[in-house]
Structures are given as C-alpha cells and as structure tokens.
Amino acid sequence: MKIGIVSQWYAPEPVVIPGNLAEDLVTRGHEVRVLTGFPNYPEGKIYPGYQQRWNDRSREAGVSIRRVPLYANHDSSAVRRAANYLSYAATSTLAALRFLGDVDVVYVYLTPATVFAAPALLKALRGIPTVIHVQDIWPESVTSSAMAPSGRVGRTAERTLHAVMRRIYRAAAGIAVIAPTMRDMVVDRGADPRRTRVILNWADENLFRPVSSTPEARRDIGYRDRCTIMYAGTMGPFQNIESAVRAAASLSDRDEVDLVLAGSGTAEQSARDLAAELGADNIRFLGRRPIADMAALYGAADFQLVSLRDVPIFQGTIPSKLQSALACGSPVVVSVPGDCAELVETNGVGLACPPDNWRLLADRFHQAAKLPADERAEMAQRAHSVYQTRMSRQAGIDQLEDMLIEAAVTGRRER
CATH class of the missing domain: 3.40.50.2000 (Glycogen Phosphorylase B;)
Structure with missing residues (x-):
C-alpha cells in the first residue's frame, strides 16, 4: 500500500x-x-x-x-x-x-x-x-x-x-x-x-532494554545498598512529585528506602525545597540526564515510580514511563488512577495505590523495601515478559x- x-x-x-x-x-x-x-x-x-x-x-x-x-x-x-x-x-x-x-x-x-x-x-x-x-x-x-x-x-x-x-x-x-x-x-x-x-x-526499544546493574550506574544514582526507588522524567504540575517527596520523607526508618529523582520541570524546585524543609536525607535529585543513559540508571535502581495526579482524563492513560520501565525489566510503584494501576496489579509487575495520597504511597514504598529479593526478581521477569507480549x-x-x-x-x- x-x-x-x-x-x-x-x-x-x-x-x-x-x-x-x-x-x-x-x-x-x-x-x-x-x-x-x-x-x-x-x-x-x-x-x-x-x-x-x-x-x-x-x-x-x-x-x-x-x-x-x-x-x-x-x-x-x-x-x-x-x-x-x-x-x-x-x-x-x-x-x-x-x-x-x-x-x-x-x-x-x-x-x-x-x-x-x-x-x-x-x-x-x-x-x-x-x-x-x-x-x-x-x-x-x-x-x-x-x-x-x-x-x-x-x-x-x-x-x-x-x-x-x-x-x-x-x-x-x-x-x-x-x-x-x-x-x-x-x-x-x-x-x-x-x-x-x-x-x-511501546517504548523506544533502541534505548530501553534490560541492563544489568553496574558499579558506575550505582555510583551515578548514589546507591547505598538499600531499596532504591527512582522517578525519571518530567517534573510538572501533573506528575505529583510532592506526594513522592512527602511519602519518602515520612518513613519512620528512612534507612530502608532511597528516592532518586532524575529529570526536571516546573515542579522540580518546589520539590527540592520541600525535601529540604522536611529534612529528608533519603531523597536525591539527579537533574536531567541524557536519555541514552536511562536504561543503565533503571538497572541500578530497584523500582521505578510512575506518578500522576487524580485527574479524570488520567483514568484512561498509561504513562510512557510504564512502558519504558517494563521494557527494562524494572518493577514499578505506581500512584496513578485507572487503567495503569489495574494493569500493574493484574499482571503482578509492581505495587499500586490511588493517586494524591502520600500516606498510601509511603506504605507502598515500605512494602517495596520489605519485598524478598527472590520475589523482586520474579516481579522483574514478569515486567519484561508483559512488555514483550502486550506492549x-x-x-x-x-x-x-x-x-x-x-x-x-x-x-x-x-x-
């Protein structure tokens, strides 16, 4: 044709x-x-x-x-x-x-x-x-x-x-x-x-693919031998970065979870200010990174965070960050309404909670940190398999x- x-x-x-x-x-x-x-x-x-x-x-x-x-x-x-x-x-x-x-x-x-x-x-x-x-x-x-x-x-x-x-x-x-x-x-x-x-x-498969964790990538994200959850992408009014900062800062034992944020946008500075105000030493901002480096950074973290505000149109949205994470074989924590959360829970590729509720998100961070290594590895394998068959x-x-x-x-x- x-x-x-x-x-x-x-x-x-x-x-x-x-x-x-x-x-x-x-x-x-x-x-x-x-x-x-x-x-x-x-x-x-x-x-x-x-x-x-x-x-x-x-x-x-x-x-x-x-x-x-x-x-x-x-x-x-x-x-x-x-x-x-x-x-x-x-x-x-x-x-x-x-x-x-x-x-x-x-x-x-x-x-x-x-x-x-x-x-x-x-x-x-x-x-x-x-x-x-x-x-x-x-x-x-x-x-x-x-x-x-x-x-x-x-x-x-x-x-x-x-x-x-x-x-x-x-x-x-x-x-x-x-x-x-x-x-x-x-x-x-x-x-x-x-x-x-x-x-x-689908994701850009030339860039997003499973990459084993390397010492260089772990140093790049400041990995400290604890559960590391990474948010990568735009930090704007719809991404609700504030909830992620509050959730990570609220954990009673901050040693169990690090939140790493890679990217920039109009909400970045307010998120940095909030983290400083809360005294959250388990939150790190990496700034914008070349997209060619992201698969390696994904491989160095344990989970990828997908977050959106509770807006009606997002009920029918599956953010591109989800495809990128699953293409890399990375489990996810999602705080998104509707179809995205259902896909994650139904296929067992991560943990989900309703959006705009930082306390529930903190609970999911805690669950992620307590997940045994073998279960996390199985979740990662399912993530890549679901991407290959459906996305x-x-x-x-x-x-x-x-x-x-x-x-x-x-x-x-x-x-």
Whole structure:
C-alpha cells in the first residue's frame, strides 16, 4: 500500500511511535510518506542543522519525509502554544494534497487534535480513509491545564472542542487508543465501537532494554545498598512529585528506602525545597540526564515510580514511563488512577495505590523495601515478559498494520 503518516512530531524529536511505524511498514513492503514539522519539541526551538523552508524533502530508512514550517514554541503561554499547533495544522493542510493526495490510507498520530486538519481535507476531497491513534483526550487535555482560559471564553472553547472531537471520531475509518478506559471515552463521544481498538504504546526499544546493574550506574544514582526507588522524567504540575517527596520523607526508618529523582520541570524546585524543609536525607535529585543513559540508571535502581495526579482524563492513560520501565525489566510503584494501576496489579509487575495520597504511597514504598529479593526478581521477569507480549513495538505495529489494511480496503469499496 501507499501509506501516509501525519504527525506534528517526528524523529529526531523524542516521539518514537510515528518513526518506528514508518520504518517498520517500509520493511514490510509498503511505500510510506511522512508529513511532519521541523523538529523543535520539547524545548520549542528548531534543532541545530535544520532551517525552516517550504519544500523540505528527505528520505530516511526508505521513508519519504516532507517537513513543513511551523511556529516553534512549547512554553506555558496558551497563545503561543496555540500558534504552534495551528501553524502546523495550516501548513500541513497546504502541503497534503500534493504530497499525500494519492495514498491508500493515512495514519494520524493524534496529539494535538489539530493535526487532523490535513487528513480531514484528504478525506473530503479525495476520499482517503484515516486511522487515528489517539494519544490524549481532548478537550480535557487542554481544559485541565493551567493554560486553559476561564469563564465564558473557556466554556465556549470547551464546547467547540467537544464538537470538533466528535466529528473527528466519526470521520475516522479506524481508531486506536492507548488504554481501555480511553476506548470507552471516545466511543461515548461518537466513535464507532466496531472500529475502535486498544493498542498499547511501546517504548523506544533502541534505548530501553534490560541492563544489568553496574558499579558506575550505582555510583551515578548514589546507591547505598538499600531499596532504591527512582522517578525519571518530567517534573510538572501533573506528575505529583510532592506526594513522592512527602511519602519518602515520612518513613519512620528512612534507612530502608532511597528516592532518586532524575529529570526536571516546573515542579522540580518546589520539590527540592520541600525535601529540604522536611529534612529528608533519603531523597536525591539527579537533574536531567541524557536519555541514552536511562536504561543503565533503571538497572541500578530497584523500582521505578510512575506518578500522576487524580485527574479524570488520567483514568484512561498509561504513562510512557510504564512502558519504558517494563521494557527494562524494572518493577514499578505506581500512584496513578485507572487503567495503569489495574494493569500493574493484574499482571503482578509492581505495587499500586490511588493517586494524591502520600500516606498510601509511603506504605507502598515500605512494602517495596520489605519485598524478598527472590520475589523482586520474579516481579522483574514478569515486567519484561508483559512488555514483550502486550506492549512491544512488534505487537503494536502488527495491530496498526491490520487497521491500516482494513481501512484501505474499506475505503476502496466506498470510493
């Protein structure tokens, strides 16, 4: 088939799904064309070596790539973030008819929702079917953030986005979602349940894989021969780092648990201040580390922490940190609502508790520290096995390819 991929983000940006899909579809015999923007995520600055221009085309790993200009930004300004999203929507739509006008089917990496502008045009003018891969729920992903407008403007924006999302879901020939509860949400909002499938995201398997603990990595995280729980990633308003700090600091015998935090973000400084205020000498901040080093750091720790606030949209979210941890064969402690906690508990790959309750999280830290070494090793083996069977790159791409073929065949019949 001729397959188009529309994604605002693409390698070398740290978004692996579209690039992995494109490369693997080529190896399976398909012709693949990617319509994307110039790389600027997550810093909001165009990457070195790239210069924005209109007709930028390249070929990588057998994939034809066209990059279109956009307004590069990823800061906390609602206006500038909207300009980033809408600029890509506009330029990709202008480029779509010529670049993707003869493909059999289009895959859409649906975040933000504005990326559907170009596929909508292809559907309207050429009848080209689309398979959308929903990564977050709109409008809640917008309205739950600090950038969302309030009052009448906010309510109007929310109603408008709800109407837009209903039209997107109904227009899609196939919908892949990343968690079971997310499937229920999109079906309630107009998606055809017969065309909606749960396909769990995968990790960057070139980076995240089982790595044995080394003396160098243990020194790097400050390992002190006690249960070490590591949080790795963004420290923002949704990650609830404060609860993790309070939980670790509250343990009566701090010698049993170390909490190591690798990463940065808007909540990092307040977490550092809180740890200092509580006098928690069992908490260490490593700062941002190169992603290429993370598998080794995972291997040096005993558990990975996955934490999110208790926000309704997170009921249907499985954070990417979970896939990365399980791909490395690392057991987890999760303080996340909904599907993520259920997956962990059902498969025996870690310990779970409700979010926004640091006392319960402290209890899980204590349980992790008391877990016998042989049980922890069995948990680690299950973690990697669950990743391979349910979340791996091959498992995900097998299912997405099936959806693309089905949509293309159905689309030919309807045209």
